[in-house]
Amino acid sequence: MDKVDIVIIGAGVVGLAIAYRLSKMNKEIILIEKHENFGMEESSRNSEVIHAGIYYPEDSLKARFCIEGNRMLYELCKKYDIPHKKTGKLIVANTKEEKENVESLFQQGKKNGVLGLELLTEMQIKKLEPNIRASFALFSPETGIIDTHQLMKFYETQSESNDIIIAYHSEVTEIQKNDDFFILDILDSEGEHFQIGTSIVINSAGVTAGKIASMAGIDIDKAVYRIHPCKGEYFSISNRHNGKIKHLIYPTPSDNDLGIHATLRLDGTLTLGPSAFYVNDINYDVDAAHQGEFFNSTKNFLPFLDYGDISPEMSGIRAKLQAKGEPFRDFIIQEESEKGLPGLINLIGIESPGLTASPAIAKYVKDLVNNF
Numbered sequence: 001m002d003k004v005d006i007v008i009i010g011a012g013v014v015g016l017a018i019a020y021r022l023s024k025m026n027k028e029i030i031l032i033e034k035h036e037n038f039g040m041e042e043s044s045r046n047s048e049v050i051h052a053g054i055y056y057p058e059d060s061l062k063a064r065f066c067i068e069g070n071r072m073l074y075e076l077c078k079k080y081d082i083p084h085k086k087t088g089k090l091i092v093a094n095t096k097e098e099k100e101n102v103e104s105l106f107q108q109g110k111k112n113g114v115l116g117l118e119l120l121t122e123m124q125i126k127k128l129e130p131n132i133r134a135s136f137a138l139f140s141p142e143t144g145i146i147d148t149h150q151l152m153k154f155y156e157t158q159s160e161s162n163d164i165i166i167a168y169h170s171e172v173t174e175i176q177k178n179d180d181f182f183i184l185d186i187l188d189s190e191g192e193h194f195q196i197g198t199s200i201v202i203n204s205a206g207v208t209a210g211k212i213a214s215m216a217g218i219d220i221d222k223a224v225y226r227i228h229p230c231k232g233e234y235f236s237i238s239n240r241h242n243g244k245i246k247h248l249i250y251p252t253p254s255d256n257d258l259g260i261h262a263t264l265r266l267d268g269t270l271t272l273g274p275s276a277f278y279v280n281d282i283n284y285d286v287d288a289a290h291q292g293e294f295f296n297s298t299k300n301f302l303p304f305l306d307y308g309d310i311s312p313e314m315s316g317i318r319a320k321l322q323a324k325g326e327p328f329r330d331f332i333i334q335e336e337s338e339k340g341l342p343g344l345i346n347l348i349g350i351e352s353p354g355l356t357a358s359p360a361i362a363k364y365v366k367d368l369v370n371n372f
């Protein structure tokens with residue numbers, strides 16, 4: 001059996017960011033991914049927004065890592081030419097209740113340390129975005145968009161050139177703990193099983209992270225690590241509307257998501273989404289019957305849209321810890337000595353803003369590795 005210093009499970013944007021960060025540590029590291037390529041789950045099925053950190057409770061890991069990750073991502077993109085654009089974003093209001101929500105988001109964002117937030121009147125909004133309808137808005141200049149595929153490609157190339165092995169088509173199927181190391185059973189593309197020993201396992205398996213924690217011997221219901229997959233669908237907006245908005249336009253958020261919003265892609269196209277509903281199995285079909293829901297929830301602030309302007313595009317599945325109707329849940333990122341599993345680092349519930357937070361999460365995980 002081969003032995004390495006560290007095994008990372010999952011080549012999504014978070015696992016890759018961790019691999020990149022740890023690759024300068026001069027340790028033997030292998031990153032295991034069940035698909036034939038990186039980022040084939042949550043990391044390639046999202047809005048690609050670099051969030052500013054407005055929504056999350058003060059001092060939560062989501063707020064802290066989003067704000068730090070936002071700055072780190074812009075720096076990385078500039079330094080290494082990763083395509084991105086600081087578009088800015090408006091969270092819009094048209095009713096008294098929405099206005100109050102926007103005002104409290106403004107306060108929350110300021111408490112969290114988000115830079116540049118501004119409340120805008122209808123006239124100011126009209127100057128920025130003449131084609132939308134909003135009587136009041138919160139403007140966030142630090143929000144932007146990124147080419148996530150290029151970001152992941154960057155992490156992959158850099159990690160490999162720093163001697164990290166990335167094993168694609170390799171699925172972790174079992175984890176055993178010996179006295180001082182873990183043995184991982186891995187199923188390869190030929191249908192053969194092989195084993196790897198390691199003293200540190202980093203579980204960055206996205207929507208499957210609860211299952212991996214369970215494989216390692218954690219009672220995920222007792223630990224409250226069970227993931228509740230929550231689907232988000234997108235509908236694309238007809239190209240005839242390209243250029244009609246210049247910022248990302250969001251409604252006020254609901255309890256478990258940010259609301260169906262209009263996102264700009266780097267190629268100039270516009271898309272609506274994501275919606276949010278809990279699912280039992282993972283499939284990425286988009287239900288065309290949801291067109292009415294998408295149209296009705298956005299026509300108020302995007303009055304230029306006609307029903308026929310939108311069509312099913314794609315979907316993603318959020319790795320949510322928060323079950324339906326439950327209050328806010330934060331990211332869980334911890335080394336599990338207290339659970340009798342020293343050397344296991346679990347990352348559970350890395351939903352939005354996980355893409356934005358990824359470089360900051362990786363920095364934090366490196367500290368956990370160093371302190372182990």
Ligand SMILES: Cc1cc2nc3c(=O)[nH]c(=O)nc-3n(C[C@H](O)[C@H](O)[C@H](O)COP(=O)(O)OP(=O)(O)OC[C@H]3O[C@@H](n4cnc5c(N)ncnc54)[C@H](O)[C@@H]3O)c2cc1C
Pocket residue numbers: 009010011012013014015016032033034035038039040041042043044045046047048049050051170171172173204205206207208209212231232233274315316317318319350351352353354355356357
């Ligand atoms: C609809 C939607 C919109 C979003 N929008 C945004 C946004 O605009 N901005 C933002 O910051 N965040 C956003 N997010 C969140 C962001 O996409 C995620 O937080 C991030 O992609 C999580 O990355 P990850 O690496 O943890 O997970 P993943 O990308 O899911 O990667 C986990 C990897 O683990 C692998 N794996 C699982 N089990 C095993 C196993 N047993 N063996 C080997 N490999 C395994 C999987 O194949 C997968 O590749 C959004 C998410 C969704 C779903």
